[in-house]
Amino acid sequence: MDIRRLSIKRKLMLITMLTSSLALFVASLGFLAYDLIAFRGLMSHDLMTQAEVIAANSAAAVAFRDEASAKETLSALRARREIVTAALFTSDRQLLARYDRENAAPNSLPDRLEASGYHFEKNYLKAFHGIVLRGQRLGTLYIESDMQQWYARLRRYAAIVGILTLGSAFFAFLLSSRLQSVISEPILGLEKTIRMVSAEKNFSLRAVKSNHDEIGILIDGFNAMLSEIQQRDTDLDAAHKQVVESSRQAGMAEVATAVLHNVGNVLTSVNVSASFVTDAIRKxxxxxxxxxxxxxxxxxxxxxxxxxxxxxxxxxxxxxxxxxxxxxxxxxxxxxxxxxxxxxxxxxxxxVAMQQSYARVSGVVESISAVELVDDALRMNAEALTRHGVQIIREFGEIPKVSVDKHKVLQILVNLVSNAKYALDEGNPPVKQLALRIGMNENSHFKIAVVDNGVGIPKENLARIFAHGFTTKKRGHGFGLHSGALAAKEMGGTLRVHSEGPGKGAIFTLELPLMPGKPFNG
Ligand SMILES: Nc1ncnc2c1ncn2[C@@H]1O[C@H](COP(=O)(O)OP(=O)(O)O)[C@@H](O)[C@H]1O
Ligand SMILES: [Mg+2]
CATH class of the missing domain: 1.20.5 (Single alpha-helices involved in coiled-coils or other helix-helix interfaces)
Incomplete structure (x- = not known):
């Protein structure tokens, strides 16, 4: 189990339980150790007292070397179950009498008699006591006790420590499962808000602050950050809408300009005819x-x-x-x-009717033939193209019907054709040629290329030709290509330029998906 993968809630509970149980365990171990050491002292003190009583009681028997009486005195030890072996020695270190606990194999007696005192040896407590009568040492008492009581106490205490530790862990669990929420709940709340914000992209959400601690500060900071993002998001949205709107207007202006130009040219002919008729009538x-x-x-x-x-x-x-x-x-x-x-x-x-039909359908995707779109764009510039003697070359490949917002596409094409016409005028090649190519691309995109052999574009202008307001014309406004590129992008396509340089003409290629909604990836 990787503790770092646990939830905050689990971590807090685990930490609380571990610390409290460990603290209790260590404290209990201290008490246990102290008690067991103290109990050893008590045992030895008890055995020495017992030895003193037996030594006093057996003094006469030892003095007279009365074996029976000595045995009798030792047999009083039967009442003490912990005593395994006892023995009385005379002053010349001869064994006078010995006692062995019933149902136990007799232990070997010590090789050497020692001065009054005790010591622990292996699992036994061994004690010697001098038998003294009126200041004269008559012999020695040896008593040996086992440690069973001590071990029993050790086992009992160990069980108690175990139960206490488990119990405290249990209570720590109960308590921490309630108390952890004070820390984990605000964090979980914050986490939930973060999840919702990133899933819904809704920056108006706020995390609820319930504590005035570091988490509270964190939540305040997070909320402030959200406000900031929300503000920027709103600003960005507004700016985007403005760009789209102004580009839409620029596009419409482009078409309107072309239409007016065209109408103006026709009106000139109308005027000539009208003056002619007036003149004729007058004369x-x-x-x-x-x-x-x-x-x-x-x-x-x-x-x-x-x-x-x-x-x-x-x-x-x-x-x-x-x-x-x-x-x-x-x-x-x-x-x-x-x-x-x-x-x-x-x-x-x-x-006018054509212009109206395009204006009416703005924003609506229609199934239409690309040839029709290109022809309409040419028609809107027809008068000027004829007047300037531009030779139009149609290179239309077979492509399926396309689903596009025809008004947007027309805006782009009208500007491309009118730009080409200007370029041809300025470049003034021997034969002014304007080619329109329709074809398919890979990944279900079609393309319309507007190719002229006009003035061409210097390299340094290629990079900024799509920038808003870039124009080289005295009366140009430089919106056409900018809004055209934006509109193409909006429809999931691209508008690109290629020119070999000044005097070498230019190629503008509009690439769009056959069906809308398929983002272009090329
Ligand atoms: N076919 C072309 N050949 C050479 N230059 C071109 C061509 N089309 C566009 N340009 C250059 O790009 C500029 C920007 O065109 P556009 O965005 O349509 O604005 P405008 O037509 O108002 O100048 C033009 O002024 C011209 O310098
Ligand atoms: Mg233009």
């Missing part, structure tokens, strides 16, 4: 007809004479014939101009 010969009619109504009374005799009247039919021919020519020209005018107005209507 029309139609008033001549009114004059002729007025002349004829003046002469209504003698119209026949007027037409046949009057020189003015004779010219009138020829004039009318000429006028009729002229007016019918005029009508043809004006009808032609008016038809072109209405075509142009129709074109404006189409452009």
């Amino acid at each position: 029309s010969k139609l008033p001549g007809l009114a004059k002729a009619v007025a002349l004829m109504s003046e002469q209504s009374s003698n119209l026949g004479h007027f037409l046949t005799v009057d020189p003015k009247g004779k010219r009138l039919p020829y004039y009318l014939e000429e006028l009729a021919e002229h007016l019918s020519n005029e009508q043809v020209v004006m009808l032609k101009e008016l038809s072109s005018l209405s075509k142009n107005i129709e074109h404006i209507k189409d452009i």
Whole structure:
């Protein structure tokens, strides 16, 4: 069992139980040792007292070497179960009498008699006592006691110490299982909050502080940290929303600019047609007809004479014939101009309708063909592309329908095409070429490349071309590529640039997943 892997609750309980039990165990051992040592002293003192009584009682028997009487005196020891052997020796160290405990193999007697005193030897307590009568030493008493009482006491005490230790461990367990919660509960609460915060990413959660100790300080610190993170999270969120919103607006502005540009160009043609028609009407010969009619109504009374005799009247039919021919020519020209005018107005209507249809579906993913998207982007720039004599090359590979937010994709493409047109204008190559390529990529992404042979991009600009506000145009705002790259990323794709350098043209590649929701990993 690895103690470091245990929960705080378990650790606290284990530590409490171990310390309290160990403390009690050590204290009990001290008492036990003291008691057993004291008990040895008591035993030896007791044996010496016994020896003194027997020595006194056996003095006469020893003096007269009365064996029977000596035996009789020793047999009084029967009452003491711990005494194993006893013996009386005369002054010339002859054995006078001996006593052996019943049902016990007789112990060997000591080889040497000693002065009064005792000693412990192996598992026995051995004592000698002089037999003295009126100051004269008559002999020696030897008594030997076993240590069974002492061992019994040792066993009893050991059992008590064991029971006490177990009991104290049990009570320490009961007590610590309640008291540990004072420390472990706030920590567990903190841990629970941390888990919830990291699982839900909800920084508005707070750990509850119940103690004013180090854990309390820890919880305060943690909560303060959460507040800080929450604040930053909110700020970040707001900033992100702002970026998304401004990039959306920039994207819309990009398309609106392209649309307005286009409409403006068509309106120029409309204006030319309108002035032409106005001019033609102003210079029309139609008033001549009114004059002729007025002349004829003046002469209504003698119209026949007027037409046949009057020189003015004779010219009138020829004039009318000429006028009729002229007016019918005029009508043809004006009808032609008016038809072109209405075509142009129709074109404006189409452009506005297209813009509206894209604006309406913003944020909605639709299944659409990539070719249609590219054609719409070209159409929005069509007028300017034609005016600048740009040759458009379509290299459309076969790809399945794509599911995208077509408004976003159109914004990106419109800007790429309009950028290419500017680049072609500025680079002014002999043949201005704009190629549009559609193809598949690995990992179910499709790509649309906008390739021009225009002015190209110097190396140092490649790195910052997607930065917000980067532009090299007098009237550019540098939002297009920035918002385009952001929109591509939002859709799970990328917008990338490649150029061999100034004068070498540029390739912008938009890569998007065929289906949204599959993050791009390339
Ligand atoms: N096809 C291209 N060839 C050369 N330079 C380009 C091309 N497209 C973009 N750029 C450069 O990137 C700059 C930023 O483009 P963009 O973000 O669309 O903003 P803007 O069109 O308003 O300048 C342009 O000003 C131009 O210098
Ligand atoms: Mg642009």
